[in-house]
Amino acid sequence: MRKMTESPILQIARHEIRQVLREPKFLVPFLFPPLLLCLSEFLFLSGVDDPYVVRQLMLFCALLISPMGVPLASDSFAGERERGSLELLLLLPVKPAEIFFGKLLAVIPIPFVFILFGESAYALAFGNASFDVWWMSVVAGFAFSVFISGFSLLVSLYVNTARAANQSALVSVFVLLIVSEKFSGYYFAYPYAPLVLIAAVALFFVAASLIALKRFRQM
Numbered sequence: 001m002r003k004m005t006e007s008p009i010l011q012i013a014r015h016e017i018r019q020v021l022r023e024p025k026f027l028v029p030f031l032f033p034p035l036l037l038c039l040s041e042f043l044f045l046s047g048v049d050d051p052y053v054v055r056q057l058m059l060f061c062a063l064l065i066s067p068m069g070v071p072l073a074s075d076s077f078a079g080e081r082e083r084g085s086l087e088l089l090l091l092l093p094v095k096p097a098e099i100f101f102g103k104l105l106a107v108i109p110i111p112f113v114f115i116l117f118g119e120s121a122y123a124l125a126f127g128n129a130s131f132d133v134w135w136m137s138v139v140a141g142f143a144f145s146v147f148i149s150g151f152s153l154l155v156s157l158y159v160n161t162a163r164a165a166n167q168s169a170l171v172s173v174f175v176l177l178i179v180s181e182k183f184s185g186y187y188f189a190y191p192y193a194p195l196v197l198i199a200a201v202a203l204f205f206v207a208a209s210l211i212a213l214k215r216f217r218q219m
Contacts, residue, residue, distance in 0.1 A: 008094040012102025020072060020110065055133045055188055058122060062141025063180055065118050067173045069111040069145055073152030074165035076103040082161050100153075100213050107149045115141040139194040140187065143201040144176060150208040157215045 080086040089099060119138050123129045152169040159165045180187075187193045 008098040009102040009105060012094070012099060013105035016076075016103055016106030017109070020106075051130075051133075054129050055137070056184065058119060058129050058133050058137040059140055059180065059184055059187075061118050061122055062115050062137045063144055063177060065115050066111050066141045066145035067148045067170070068114070069107050069149050070152050070169050070173070071162075071166055072110065073107045073149045074156050074169055075162040076107065076153055077156040078159050078165040079156075079162040097213055100209075104149070104153060104209065107153070108146060111145040111149070112142050115145065133188070136188060136194055140180070140197065143194075143197045144180070146205055147176070147201045148173065150205045150212075154208045154212045154215075157212050 077086065080089055090096070092099070115138055119134055119141070123134050148169065151172055152165065155168045156162070156165040159168065187197070
């Protein structure tokens with residue numbers, strides 16, 4: 001029976017994740033937002049049982065963690081170009097699409113794991129968040145992370161350094177934080193809002209991926 005080989009996309013993704021895990025300093029920033037938020041509530045908001053405050057803090061916690069994947073996405077191609085290894089990457093016996101989606105797949109899981117960790121730790125520590133608030137905050141954080149990761153990868157293909165890609169992508173984070181604060185009330189008010197958010201981000205992500213893939217093939 002013919003032995004099945006692992007997909008090149010999964011091989012590249014696993015390699016990229018392994019590289020990140022070898023450098024724990026990349027993971028440290030993911031821990032600060034939930035820890036600082038929990039500490040601030042313990043010091044300043046202990047005893048507050050306002051559902052509005054709780055849901056806003058839960059959402060803010062998820063949104064603070066989600067863009068922490070920007071440096072990873074920004075380094076995906078701009079970093080390779082900066083280190084002079086992009087040409088070698090293109091010589092691998094794999095398709096450009098496989099390289100692109102392999103790097104993309106490596107970026108998404110790390111912020112999502114920390115979002116789950118941060119939101120769950122927050123809910124368990126204070127016990128004043130409902131399950132609906134928890135899962136809707138997790139979905140919002142995941143959608144935000146996917147959007148930022150796709151945008152960062154796109155930017156990474158058009159600039160020459162990882163720092164430039166990182167700074168350009170982070171500008172969008174502030175815009176999205178303002179938008180999320182403006183429309184968070186509507187988000188929690190409608191049960192189908194998470195599905196709409198996921199659908200909108202998925203459409204953007206597909207469009208950004210196609211544009212980035214076209215750019216990658218031209219390099």
